Amino acid sequence: MDNELIITVLSALFAAGSFAAFALPFLNKSEKKEKFRSVIEKRRKALFQATKDGSLNKVNADSISAKDSMATFYRVQKMAGRMGEKARDKMLQAGNRDPKAPFKFMIAQGVLPIVLCLLAMILISASEKEISNGLTIMILAGAVLVGYKLPDVLVKNSIIKRQQEINLAFPDALDMMLICVQGGIGLEQTVDRVAHEVSEHSPVLAEELGILSAEMAMLNDRRQALQDFARRVGSGAGKSFATSLIQAEQYGTSISQAMRVMSDELRDMRMALAEQKAASLPPKLTVPMIVFFLPALFIIILGPAGIQAAGAGVGGG
Secondary structure, three states: OHHHHHHHHHHHHHHHHHHHHHHHHHHHHHHHHHHHHHHHHHHHHHHHHHHHHOOOOOOOOOOOOHHHHOOHHHHHHHHHHHHHHHHHHHHHHOOOOOOOHHHHHHHHHHHHHHHHHHHHHHHHHHOOOOOOHHHHHHHHHHHHHHHHHHHHHHHHHHHHHHHHHHHHHHHHHHHHHHHHHHOOOOHHHHHHHHHHHOOOOOHHHHHHHHHHHHHHHHOOOHHHHHHHHHHHHOOOHHHHHHHHHHHHHHHOOOHHHHHHHHHHHHHHHHHHHHHHHHHOHHHHHHHHHHHHHHHHHHHHHHHHHHHHHHHHHHHHO
């Protein structure tokens, strides 16, 4: 009876696990779609509110009076503004759209070196061994450097991952855009349609395209929307796409022709990247094969001979 109960429980657990494994991808797809829609709706509401308040026109930082430009406070403020603008670009490229994210990033770069330096000083003072002054200075300098660079490294890793996902999924999205444009659909509707289509496979690209479609629909300047898109994606296929559309609109060339040429180029780039990764695989496998494969091979080949030799030595003794 106990064995039957154990078998029943195990069967039920196996069935539940199988159902969960089958249903989880569909739940993830729905969650990705909901997240994508929420991001786009927030952006649309922000653009609508900005249009309503009349605050879409950005103030040019260079258009200042001579009196203000000579003030030391303004110079400091302008420098901080440029640093904040660079930090904001990094946050957008990393996918963090929180308005306070650049400020938090700069605070982390200023506070974290101090915290790590204090921790290093506490560890040095608590050490029983005597540490020379030169080594102490090196440790403190290293703690400060690590504390300053750590937020930037984390943000750059997020940027690289997002750009890789965008570059991987963008050629297929561009093909769908080309089909829609050739079918007579407007560019705004094309971008919005493709954003919904790729939301299951590439949420990052779907969010960026969705924001682009919202900005092109709400803003009067399509070029500005494309420039903001290129600024958010940073580099790669998305930036090339925005640049090509801006040039096509500026010089009056065909958008579909620009998309077709760009699609071919992106596919060639993706194939070249795949070939590069395939070519770099054998050198990367050399060390693991030497470390893990050759010792096992030597044991299998020389093991029986060693056992026989050891047996012969024992028998002869």
